[in-house]
Amino acid sequence: xxxxxxxxxxxxxxxxxxxxxxxxxxxxxxxxxxxxxxxxxxxxxxxxxxxxxxxxxxxxxxxxxxxxxxxxxxxxxxxxxxxxxxxxxxxxxxxxxxxxxxxxxxxxxxxxxxxxxxxxxxxxxxxxxxxxxxxxxxxxxxxxxxxxxxxxxxxxxxxxxxxxxxxxxxxxxxxxxxxxxxxxx
Amino acid sequence: xxxxxxxxxxxxxxxxxxxxxxxxxxxxxxxxxxxxxxxxxxxxxxxxxxxxxxxxxxxxxxxxxxxxxxxxxxxxxxxxxxxxxxxxxxxxxxxxxxxxxxxxxxxxxxxxxxxxxxxxxxxxxxxxxxxxxxxxxxxxxxxxxxxxxxxxxxxxxxxxxxxxxxxxxxxxxxxxxxx
Numbered sequence: 001x002x003x004x005x006x007x008x009x010x011x012x013x014x015x016x017x018x019x020x021x022x023x024x025x026x027x028x029x030x031x032x033x034x035x036x037x038x039x040x041x042x043x044x045x046x047x048x049x050x051x052x053x054x055x056x057x058x059x060x061x062x063x064x065x066x067x068x069x070x071x072x073x074x075x076x077x078x079x080x081x082x083x084x085x086x087x088x089x090x091x092x093x094x095x096x097x098x099x100x101x102x103x104x105x106x107x108x109x110x111x112x113x114x115x116x117x118x119x120x121x122x123x124x125x126x127x128x129x130x131x132x133x134x135x136x137x138x139x140x141x142x143x144x145x146x147x148x149x150x151x152x153x154x155x156x157x158x159x160x161x162x163x164x165x166x167x168x169x170x171x172x173x174x175x176x177x178x179x180x181x182x183x184x185x
Numbered sequence: 186x187x188x189x190x191x192x193x194x195x196x197x198x199x200x201x202x203x204x205x206x207x208x209x210x211x212x213x214x215x216x217x218x219x220x221x222x223x224x225x226x227x228x229x230x231x232x233x234x235x236x237x238x239x240x241x242x243x244x245x246x247x248x249x250x251x252x253x254x255x256x257x258x259x260x261x262x263x264x265x266x267x268x269x270x271x272x273x274x275x276x277x278x279x280x281x282x283x284x285x286x287x288x289x290x291x292x293x294x295x296x297x298x299x300x301x302x303x304x305x306x307x308x309x310x311x312x313x314x315x316x317x318x319x320x321x322x323x324x325x326x327x328x329x330x331x332x333x334x335x336x337x338x339x340x341x342x343x344x345x346x347x348x349x350x351x352x353x354x355x356x357x358x359x360x361x362x363x364x
Contacts, residue, residue, distance in 0.1 A: 005305065027215075027359070029219055031358070032223045034275070035226040035270070037345045037352075041343050073342055075347070144345075146290075
């Protein structure tokens with residue numbers, strides 16, 4: 001009988017202890033954040049000038065040293081255009097001083113400069129087949145990449161025996177401008 | 186020598202008095218949390234650390250010591266993306282499953298400084314896959330609105346999503362009354 005009473009007392013004490021310990025529950029609230037980066041495309045070249053050995057006996061002259069780096073987070077296209085100041089023969093190398101100043105004596109190579117863009121399947125870039133630069137040309141298209149994409153190419157210049165040899169201090173010269181644009185693809 | 190039954194009755198009486206005394210309603214200290222909204226289109230400019238302070242956190246508590254933590258609940262997210270904004274399809278209300286999903290390069294962060302009140306301390310950091318202490322209080326503020334600055338660095342090559350999806354992260358704030 002006494003054991004039963006003690007058991008009841010113990011039970012009541014346990015309940016009392018539970019009642020004096022307030023339960024402190026955590027409170028939670030969620031929030032969501034969404035967004036999408038703005039389009040970004042940038043282009044850089046590994047050099048600002050390159051040399052073509054214009055020898056009619058070794059025509060066409062070519063150069064493969066130009067590296068174009070595209071940093072992109074979306075689809076893009078790259079165009080190249082002749083932006084030589086005072087160009088009178090778009091896409092052709094013309095008479096200029098070694099500093100690039102065009103000569104008033106107009107002379108130009110017979111054939112236009114040509115550009116071939118190499119594809120880079122690793123980075124999803126597609127280069128163009130050979131095309132002359134008598135107008136602005138799209139030379140690469142590609143998609144977003146998490147690494148800067150190095151694009152290689154071949155610049156070609158046919159040289160004819162009838163192309164004039166320029167006096168000392170002059171060179172055939174052309175200024176090309178590369179432009180990258182987001183296409184969103 | 187006292188009667189054992191009388192001893193038991195005395196003990197029982199003491200127990201009942203104890204219960205009556207201590208089982209009176211003891212108000213439990215509480216904490217309540219709310220946020221002022223969601224961010225449907227956070228500006229994410231490549232090449233910068235973007236910040237958004239359009240949301241605030243309201244804490245209501247009568248506790249002298251309390252804390253607020255933040256965590257990524259990881260519900261429905263691909264493995265390894267805890268604490269990172271991850272590709273999400275709003276129409277289907279789901280994260281894109283592995284391996285096709287995209288995720289931003291840098292972890293999502295939170296800033297709280299400067300401290301809004303002498304008794305409240307804010308902390309900066311990234312919750313990652315764990316839990317980040319955001320605020321702690323050493324006094325009862327009643328109701329206080331606390332600034333939350335969400336922070337997301339975007340690299341130049343973090344892919345822009347072009348399929349209508351967005352990067353998303355869910356943050357769960359938890360308020361706790363400390364002993």
